Amino acid sequence: MNNDRNRRRDIMNCMLRLVVEQGIQNTPMSQLAKEAGVAAGTIYHHFPSKEFLINELYLDSKEAFGKAIMVNFTQDKSYREKFEIVARNIYDFYVDHEINFLFSEQISRSTLITAENRRLGELNYMPILEFLELGIKLKELRSMEVELMAQLIYSNISAALHLHLSDCLIMTEERLKTVIASSWDGIKYKL
Amino acid sequence: MNNDRNRRRDIMNCMLRLVVEQGIQNTPMSQLAKEAGVAAGTIYHHFPSKEFLINELYLDSKEAFGKAIMVNFTQDKSYREKFEIVARNIYDFYVDHEINFLFSEQISRSTLITAENRRLGELNYMPILEFLELGIKLKELRSMEVELMAQLIYSNISAALHLHLSDCLIMTEERLKTVIASSWDGIKYKL
Amino acid sequence: MNNDRNRRRDIMNCMLRLVVEQGIQNTPMSQLAKEAGVAAGTIYHHFPSKEFLINELYLDSKEAFGKAIMVNFTQDKSYREKFEIVARNIYDFYVDHEINFLFSEQISRSTLITAENRRLGELNYMPILEFLELGIKLKELRSMEVELMAQLIYSNISAALHLHLSDCLIMTEERLKTVIASSWDGIKYKL
Amino acid sequence: MNNDRNRRRDIMNCMLRLVVEQGIQNTPMSQLAKEAGVAAGTIYHHFPSKEFLINELYLDSKEAFGKAIMVNFTQDKSYREKFEIVARNIYDFYVDHEINFLFSEQISRSTLITAENRRLGELNYMPILEFLELGIKLKELRSMEVELMAQLIYSNISAALHLHLSDCLIMTEERLKTVIASSWDGIKYKL
């Protein structure tokens, strides 16, 4: 039923918001029920447990990330330009979906996500890893484990995002350019 | 009483370990009492609440970090060399104090730490910020907000630390050098 | 509708099995619905409540017992022989309908069965009670309240059945003969 | 602390009564707390779970049974007389401790009791089993598995107890004598 999927989505969206605002442990299912406008039991009609619900949120978030990451990716660009596109995709996606970013940060080292789901979620990173491998092969990037390299890139963008979200500093186009350039300089091939 | 301070320290050390092993929410005060070998009430003689205890742990951890960061820092080195020393200090401190690293990661975005304590904790970063400001002034580093730059550096080292702690990849001296070099290349002054 | 009675029977049979396997309290109506292949609401078209359904099962089980008890009962036998036939009928019925036996044991002291239904169910014991009364009158059996005597006989057969169902002891023909003989010796008329 | 054991006992006694009156599943821990005059958490200070509490009740009940069973057992009696003493001990114990009897009946086939505890509980039957083995060896009792024989004896006494507890029939001394005689006749050695 169409209504069914909507109800499920409503619950997920509401939980996502609450988890980001309050943390998983500070979000009781009773509150979720109230704010989603359903009975407590209804949640359990759609998700067998709180843990399962969080896992669904995780998979959802990774999938959305994966879809957003490689857009605007055309071959008629230099590797450096493509790198910038990917980096901006990541940044833009999370700026547009702050809630996903904050959720990801919170869930990233959580033991609540099952090993299997974590594996599934990380499949969405594949296109990036392949792009980096290609870069190394083309001698555009320095030789390094692509997982480590991906971490370095992500952590730089993440740092920018945190500053964007905090009120300390406005992330102007210029600053973003600096961060991306800094990231590129950190991994590019040196003669 | 000397015994008194020891008791306090024992409780803190035990809590630090438990929090890292299990998470804050999965560490009941009753377990802390048992593993620290004291009665539940005793903990409350030393700390008015669980939250306060966590805040003490936070301040402690930041202070230790601050103390470790600028050791081996002699003036008879180039700026680049000093940068490497600082980066290695951070890395080494957390390798030697994994528990502090994991605690920091867990607590970093937690709402349990009061705004005031967070401010106090971050004072320990001052020497680094000043070192970076100097670098910009000396045209060793590119012009950038030092808070952002510090984030970039820390996030790179953190990425290395996570790989070190995970079993995926062994953090050889070479890989660490690569990370530090990558970090330096990302922020150094370009003509 | 014929289909209707079948549906009702399917639900009852399924519930009987589940109750014996898991206990009444551990058998949710939702599980019954799933395993019987009907919707939850459908069950409530046939039975106003779980309690009512259990009561129907009880009456059913007692009726089946009553029908089985006096088969093969021909007058051209001695009283002792007829006693053995009845005892074997009880034993055989429950060996063939283990599920009924286990259900009876579980339900026997339950407060779920209404007083009225319990009375109705026990009407099925009448033929046995009459047979025992006849035995006393004929000086084949010692003088005793027939309800007490029926309990003694049943409890002996029940003991045999439990041993048969457990894996401790195989109920050979010989052991069964011993139990029936023991039961008879316990109630037969003494000079 | 003395108070401690009392509190524990109070909770156990209260639970025993409630379980017998209402059944295990119909006795919520919240009701136990209220009727025992303690907070819900207090119960869990003494027993890790409802299941554990029930297991304790079981062990307690079996132990009390075991202690009561062989009293007044002097060697200057015939085997038949000793048999009567044991049978009366069982009957008297349960008449004096109706609550234990009803609890035993309810718990006897329950899956809540752990295998280990069931084994421990049944150790209390040992003196009876040994007494029966002796009887067989002395050719006082017919040859039969002692476990089966014990079941037969117990089930007869149990039948008497149920009639005693029900309002159908008053268990006079004469009727009890009949039951015991009936039981004896059922197992005694036949030439």
Added chain:
DNA sequence: TATGAATGAGTCTTCATTCAT
């Protein structure tokens, strides 16, 4: 009649904190 999503009171259990000793 059949369906099955929705309900919400009720269940067991946890745990930060208190306080009499």
Added chain:
DNA sequence: CATGAATGAAGACTCATTCAT
């Protein structure tokens, strides 16, 4: 100061039953 039994509010989850479709 130390103890640890006691508290009770709050949490995750269950399930008999209803009712709109």
